[in-house]
Amino acid sequence: xxxxxxxxxxxxxxxxxxxxxxxxxxxxxxxxxxxxxxxxxxxxxxxxxxxxxxxxxxxxxxxxxxxxxxxxxxxxxxxxxxxxxxxxxxxxxxxxxxxxxxxxxxxxxxxxxxxxxxxxxxxxxxxxxxxxxxxxxxxxxxxxxxxxxxxxxxxxxxxxxxxxxxxxxxxxxxxxxxxxxxxxxxxxxxxxxxxxxxxxxxxxxxxxxxxxxxxxxxxxxxxxxxxxxxxxxxxxxxxxxxxxxxxxxxxxxxxxxxxxxxxxxxxxxxxxxxxxxxxxxxxxxxxxxxxxxxxxxxxxxxxxxxxxxxxxxxxxxxxxxxxxxxxxxxxxxxxxxxxxxxxxxxxxxxxxxxxxxxxxxxxxxxxxxxxxxxxxxxxxxxxxxxxxxxxxxxxxxxxxxxxxxxxxxxxxxxxxx
Numbered sequence: 001x002x003x004x005x006x007x008x009x010x011x012x013x014x015x016x017x018x019x020x021x022x023x024x025x026x027x028x029x030x031x032x033x034x035x036x037x038x039x040x041x042x043x044x045x046x047x048x049x050x051x052x053x054x055x056x057x058x059x060x061x062x063x064x065x066x067x068x069x070x071x072x073x074x075x076x077x078x079x080x081x082x083x084x085x086x087x088x089x090x091x092x093x094x095x096x097x098x099x100x101x102x103x104x105x106x107x108x109x110x111x112x113x114x115x116x117x118x119x120x121x122x123x124x125x126x127x128x129x130x131x132x133x134x135x136x137x138x139x140x141x142x143x144x145x146x147x148x149x150x151x152x153x154x155x156x157x158x159x160x161x162x163x164x165x166x167x168x169x170x171x172x173x174x175x176x177x178x179x180x181x182x183x184x185x186x187x188x189x190x191x192x193x194x195x196x197x198x199x200x201x202x203x204x205x206x207x208x209x210x211x212x213x214x215x216x217x218x219x220x221x222x223x224x225x226x227x228x229x230x231x232x233x234x235x236x237x238x239x240x241x242x243x244x245x246x247x248x249x250x251x252x253x254x255x256x257x258x259x260x261x262x263x264x265x266x267x268x269x270x271x272x273x274x275x276x277x278x279x280x281x282x283x284x285x286x287x288x289x290x291x292x293x294x295x296x297x298x299x300x301x302x303x304x305x306x307x308x309x310x311x312x313x314x315x316x317x318x319x320x321x322x323x324x325x326x327x328x329x330x331x332x333x334x335x336x337x338x339x340x341x342x343x344x345x346x347x348x349x350x351x352x353x354x355x356x357x358x359x360x361x362x363x364x365x366x367x368x369x370x371x372x373x374x375x376x377x378x379x380x381x382x383x384x385x386x387x388x389x390x391x392x393x394x395x396x397x398x399x400x401x402x403x404x405x406x407x408x409x410x411x412x413x414x415x416x417x
Contacts, residue, residue, distance in 0.1 A: 011115075011124025013311075022314040022323045023127075027109055029155050030129045037148045039107040039131055044088045046111065050078040052091050055295055057084075057262065067114040081113035085130040086289065086305055087296075093134050094298040102135025102301070109310065121277050121312045129313075132305030139237050142268045142288060142304050143244030149284050149306055150250045153272060158316040162274045162283055165255035166245075168238040169206075169269055169287070170230050177229040179205060189219045206259040225256050237267050264291030268304065276319060277312055284308035327376025328358040330415055331398075333368045335384035343383055346393070346408060353412040373398060379415055 008014060015023055034041075050070050069081040082088055085108060098104055109129040118124060131148065133141040146164065153159040169175050182205040190198055194213035201208070209220050230238075245252050252270075260269050269287035277283070286306025293301035317323060332347055334340040347357045358375040360368050365382075372380045382394040382403075393411060396403035406414055 009124070011118040013123060013125075017325060018318065018323045019314065021325055022317045023310055025317055025323070026156060026310050026313045027129070030107070030109060030152060033148060033152045033155060034107040034131060036151075037105070037144065039105040039148075042089070042092070042106045042108045044082070044085065044092065044108055044110070047079045047081050048088050048091065050080040052087050052296070053080050053083060057087065067116050069113045069115060083112055083114045085110075085112070085128065085307060086132065086292070089130075089132055089134070089305075090292050090296055090298075090303070093301075094293065094296060099135070099301075103141065104134045105132075106134070107131045121309065121315060123311065127310040128307045129310060130305065130307040132303060134303040134305075135301055136304070137290065137302030139240035139268075140244060141302075142241050143248065145286070145304055145306055146241075146245060146252075146270060147248045147250055149272060149308075150248075152308075153283070156313060156317055157320050158283075158313065160320075161276055162272050164245075164250065164252040165258055165271050165273055166242070166252045167255050167258040167269045168226060168230065168234060168241075168267055169260060169265055170226055170234040171237070171266055172291070174226070174230050174234045175263075175266065178224065178226050181224040181229065182206065182208070185223055186219065193219065209257045209259050220257065227256070234267065241268055260287050260289075262289075264289050264295055266290040270306070272308075274316070276316060283312060283316070326356065329355040329377060330379045330381060331358040331368075331372030331375050331377040333365060333372060333380055333382045334359075335365060335382065338385065339383045339388050342388055343381075346381070346383070346411075349408075350412055350415075353416070355412065355415060381411065 031041075050068070053068060068083050070078055071080075073079055089106065089108070092098065093104065107130065109127065111125055111127050113125055115124055116122065131145060133145060150159070150164065153162055170178065183201065186193065186197070186201050186205060186208060190201060192215065193201070193208070194211065194215045196213065197208045197211050197216050208216060209223060211217075211220060242252065255271075258269050258271060265287050267288040267290070271285040272283045273281045274283055275281060284306055285308075286304070288302070288304040290300070290302045292303060293299065330350060332343050332350075334343040343359060347359045350357050358372065358377055360371050363371070369380065377398060380396045380398055382396060384394075387393050387405065390405075392405045392407055394403055394405050395411065395414060
């Protein structure tokens with residue numbers, strides 16, 4: 001009786017070939033850009049105490065109530081696979097004494113987990129890049145993060161057709177006044193709103209503004225705008241953010257309906273959006289969350305950050321240009337057992353000199369030469385008994401067909417020339 005092969009879990013993916021190269025290109029570009037902006041690398045646990053997320057995201061949010069992968073460990077403690085980075089980074093800031101480094105610029109990337117309906121660009125295990133500035137209340141921190149994000153998208157080659165949408169949520173007083181006005185406005189239309197919006201009315205009215213339900217659209221269009229409630233200080237903060245973006249040459253557009261539902265979000269909210277990903281149009285998003293540290297039991301600490309899905313960015317990269325697996329610099333074709341043993345050392349020497357080497361494990365010369373051509377290598381090194389005895393290899397230029405015998409020690413310099 002044959003055994004059934006287990007299948008991948010729904011909402012996960014095995015990434016291979018050009019898709020994996022596009023994924024890697026996103027991560028490599030992010031690592032290079034974050035170093036230009038002096039963001040320090042951090043690595044975070046993939047699971048935390050459930051309270052880290054329930055207290056930071058709110059017990060009534062969809063993420064906490066419906067989407068988190070939570071479980072009890074053997075000690076009876078409730079743990080959760082991280083659904084996002086910010087809460088864990090905030091916890092680490094408070095518990096590791098990172099306050100001494102404030103303002104702290106940090107960046108990370110890795111896997112996240114949410115139980116939601118899989119669709120294009122959305123998975124149950126997905127991956128994000130993340131950048132945060134913790135301990136800086138100045139609008140310049142918001143500007144630097146946005147300029148960094150803009151440069152990242154440009155260096156990925158996907159900035160065309162991507163728009164930065166920007167809004168302000170005001171300071172605490174402005175936001176509270178706006179929230180009260182929204183509740184009063186939406187209560188008058190409560191029974192005409194969607195069920196989700198009716199549920200959000202008292203506890204999270206800002207979320208009604210970004211509802212996609214067509215029943216809500218007629219009412220969200222005429223809802224009170226944040227600008228009616230902005231304090232002088234909040235107006236000044238937003239003006240400094242937009243002036244900074246203009247000075248850096250970063251294009252933006254005002255999006256008055258762009259919101260963040262949780263109470264600890266203040267001032268700047270933003271999304272880079274595109275129409276090239278269907279309904280999942282957000283490429284990168286974030287905002288200022290000055291009240292989060294207090295929700296986790298710490299002192300009031302200003303902070304701002306953003307995150308972007310690596311899968312979505314990789315899809316855009318693949319759409320923008322052909323992504324191939326990297327070609328070899330040289331392919332080694334040994335002829336016979338003695339040559340094969342000697343070529344193991346030759347391959348190691350070439351790789352240590354910085355060259356990408358293809359050397360198959362089996363096959364006759366015809367098959368090995370075929371693989372050499374498929375590898376994209378510029379040169380093939382053919383080593384038979386004669387070459388081995390002389391300490392040489394036949395170096396064939398696979399582009400021109402020219403070939404010559406060279407001493408083994410001269411090969412790295414010849415290929416690198």
